[in-house]
Amino acid sequence: MSLSDLLVQNRAWAAAQLSRDSEYFARMAGGQHPRVLLIGCSDSRVPAEQVLGCGPGDLFVHRNVANIVAYNDINISAVIQYATGNLGTPDVVVFGHYGCGGIRAACLKVHPSGYIGDWLAIAGWAQRTVDARLAAEGRTLEGDDYLRLVVEENVRLQLTHLSHLSVIRDQWSRTPGIPRLHGWVYDILTGLVKVVVDGDA
Numbered sequence: 001m002s003l004s005d006l007l008v009q010n011r012a013w014a015a016a017q018l019s020r021d022s023e024y025f026a027r028m029a030g031g032q033h034p035r036v037l038l039i040g041c042s043d044s045r046v047p048a049e050q051v052l053g054c055g056p057g058d059l060f061v062h063r064n065v066a067n068i069v070a071y072n073d074i075n076i077s078a079v080i081q082y083a084t085g086n087l088g089t090p091d092v093v094v095f096g097h098y099g100c101g102g103i104r105a106a107c108l109k110v111h112p113s114g115y116i117g118d119w120l121a122i123a124g125w126a127q128r129t130v131d132a133r134l135a136a137e138g139r140t141l142e143g144d145d146y147l148r149l150v151v152e153e154n155v156r157l158q159l160t161h162l163s164h165l166s167v168i169r170d171q172w173s174r175t176p177g178i179p180r181l182h183g184w185v186y187d188i189l190t191g192l193v194k195v196v197v198d199g200d201a
Contacts, residue, residue, distance in 0.1 A: 066102030
């Protein structure tokens, strides 16, 4: 698919929206009130709005490789601050997915080099937690079963990172318990979402 194809598709999409609802774009231009801030993976197979059956305006989305919340990432902190402070978004979901190439790379014995290696080192803590848990249980896992556990643990890890960020703690000091933090994992094979951490519990 070429870039010109994308532009043709854009014109067709805009025309279709207007034919169904003549006020659609005027309404979108009037402002946003998303219910959820979703921190997902950049993987092109995991478009959050489609996966969750949402339309424009429903989700405030931040995506990066392996849905990581890094303490020194000004970008994600600004997104969180804007969503929770300015837009009043009450729920934050860390949205991982099985079959994540970032998690697979983080689990390699020889880590990737460069910026991607530095970034994925953060997810390495999830792998170590899974390894320690399996060792304590006297179990071994390999392949996809093992990686699925690391994907889930990475979601839990990033929720811990979220809870330590000053932008979240400041919001909690003003409105206790809001935003609520949730951890979900999407299964590309089934199209279904698993709740790993329920922030309402």
